[in-house]
């Protein structure tokens with residue numbers, strides 16, 4: 498099954514941001530969203546992840562197939578790394594966290610409270626959660642923020658492993674992930690002309 502987006506229009510704060518978007522993402526593929534700051538990548542990803550409604554158009558193959566990782570890590574700071582991953586695994590009906598711990602080089606931090614981790618370590622833990630969801634479509638917003646070069650490489654390997662097992666990944670990023678096999682979709686040509694000015698306090 499593939500993720501399909503047809504003639505999609507998305508809005509932020511009631512203001513249309515992108516419109517006329519169509520693309521698909523098949524199993525085993527990665528698609529990188531490009532576009533300048535403020536062009537609507539986050540809004541598009543939130544819409545595909547089901548966190549906000551589309552203005553128009555269709556999204557198929559999303560819903561419960563998606564594991565979404567946003568800017569905020571959303572970790573439970575009082576729980577250890579192991580406890581955080583175990584908690585998330587259980588939420589998704591899984592138990593094995595060993596690959597996630599190893600894949601993001603977290604074994605040496607396994608018993609540390611998440612709140613005591615550095616920014617990059619927190620981000621690694623946040624991304625490791627993807628691996629325990631068992632969900633096939635990873636939707637990732639700036640996944641490498643705070644990561645050093647070695648951690649970016651770990652992340653790229655995790656994505657490759659996910660693709661190799663039939664998963665797919667849709668991600669917005671401004672940096673080169675070293676994933677040469679990824680397709681690229683530039684959202685810039687799909688920018689909508691704002692019709693009114695509005696601020697949506699829910700996202701502030």
Ligand SMILES: Nc1ncnc2c1ncn2[C@@H]1O[C@H](COP(=O)(O)OP(=O)(O)OP(=O)(O)O)[C@@H](O)[C@H]1O
Nearest residue numbers: 509510533534535536537538539540695696697700
């Ligand atoms: N709370 C809000 N209320 C109204 N407009 C907003 C709000 N948050 C963001 N916007 C606007 O929505 C548009 C799209 O923002 P979005 O975060 O989707 O862009 P982006 O492509 O992800 O940007 P970046 O590369 O900087 O992360 C921008 O013009 C932004 O200013």
